[in-house]
Amino acid sequence: MMKCKKCGIKASVNMRHHKMALCKEHYLEWIPEQTERFIKKYEMFKREEKILVAVSGGKDSLSLWDILIRLGYQADGVYLGLGIDGGVEYSHESQKLTEQFAQQRNLKLHIVDVEKEYGQSIPMLAEKTHRGYGKPCSVCGLAKRHEMNRIARDLGYDVLATGHNLDDEAAVLFGNTLSWEGTYLQRQSPVLAESNGLARKVKPLCRFYERDMAAYAMLSGIEYIYEECPFSVGSTSIYYKEMLNQLENQRPGAKLTFYLRFLEAKNSGLFAQPIAVEFATHLCQKCGQPTSAPDLCSFCRMIEKVSLEN
Amino acid sequence: MVEWRLKEINLAVKLILRKQEFEVRPGMTLLSALKKCNILPESVLATREGEMIEEDEILKDGDIIKLVAVISGG
Numbered sequence: 001m002m003k004c005k006k007c008g009i010k011a012s013v014n015m016r017h018h019k020m021a022l023c024k025e026h027y028l029e030w031i032p033e034q035t036e037r038f039i040k041k042y043e044m045f046k047r048e049e050k051i052l053v054a055v056s057g058g059k060d061s062l063s064l065w066d067i068l069i070r071l072g073y074q075a076d077g078v079y080l081g082l083g084i085d086g087g088v089e090y091s092h093e094s095q096k097l098t099e100q101f102a103q104q105r106n107l108k109l110h111i112v113d114v115e116k117e118y119g120q121s122i123p124m125l126a127e128k129t130h131r132g133y134g135k136p137c138s139v140c141g142l143a144k145r146h147e148m149n150r151i152a153r154d155l156g157y158d159v160l161a162t163g164h165n166l167d168d169e170a171a172v173l174f175g176n177t178l179s180w181e182g183t184y185l186q187r188q189s190p191v192l193a194e195s196n197g198l199a200r201k202v203k204p205l206c207r208f209y210e211r212d213m214a215a216y217a218m219l220s221g222i223e224y225i226y227e228e229c230p231f232s233v234g235s236t237s238i239y240y241k242e243m244l245n246q247l248e249n250q251r252p253g254a255k256l257t258f259y260l261r262f263l264e265a266k267n268s269g270l271f272a273q274p275i276a277v278e279f280a281t282h283l284c285q286k287c288g289q290p291t292s293a294p295d296l297c298s299f300c301r302m303i304e305k306v307s308l309e310n
Numbered sequence: 311m312v313e314w315r316l317k318e319i320n321l322a323v324k325l326i327l328r329k330q331e332f333e334v335r336p337g338m339t340l341l342s343a344l345k346k347c348n349i350l351p352e353s354v355l356a357t358r359e360g361e362m363i364e365e366d367e368i369l370k371d372g373d374i375i376k377l378v379a380v381i382s383g384g
Binding site: 001002011012013014058059060167209210211213214215218228229232233235237238241245246248249 | 350351352353354355357361362364365366378380381382383
């Protein structure tokens, strides 16, 4: 029988990558303790700062919100209504679970409905703009980045926190390494500092395995959306995650080492720009957010294009 | 004949993952059962009667193991 490393009773969760098993009680203490350690280690935010948590109704973002509140941080949530149905009322269900989570804990939740705000849902925008080769994931990512940043900035939050876990980070890293995307590799980090018009972004769960976060959500009794986003079926990120799990199965700790050694290598200058390349940034004439284009940002350009076609 | 069949059905462990169902023989560990069903232990959490169980757990006659997929995209 696997025993809890701290108290010796039957363990609920075994983490082969840490060579450690814990019972429910100690696991639910350990995850917040470690989160606090990562928040401090990567200098994500301070206790007096106002945090906006990007919540999707999934296990990671709701767990992150739960952990930050348990740790005593001032954390509000923002939910983005994407208008995805996929036969399982995906957006409707995830919004319901997010609202329920916030109500039960008396937390402040901002809800932005993309269709109400811009006249088109994510699948509609994707169809009309032909971005992403028939899949709305590219439009969804663009809208999320734009809207989360807008809300964080407009409502005066110091930092935007997302629930990216280690499997998310390792999958992105794997993809970017396969194609040697130098610029993306250089940007991947637990913290993205605030820069003109862009809120500081942090990923406090970036060192926890996805399985560990699912265990946290289950053991904490957090009700999350179990259904997969209908558009993520067959996605590259899931394919990479499965591949990395094959590796992990044979070599426990491989995913964690891959990510942590990357951060170390980056800090040692492995991905430093050979020459100072400054990205020219302009402010979008419509929303005021930074953009590389001189007039409108990608999101506002997309909305304008769709509006003109209507 | 009917009794024999019922007995045989009880001598099985059922694993459920989303809409898929698998059957394995009792007496093996969860890890062996997952291997037999070609499921990576890293990609699921297992529960029995609502309690989370780990890979060294011995599966018993009539056990129903619910597997929770942990990988999500996005």
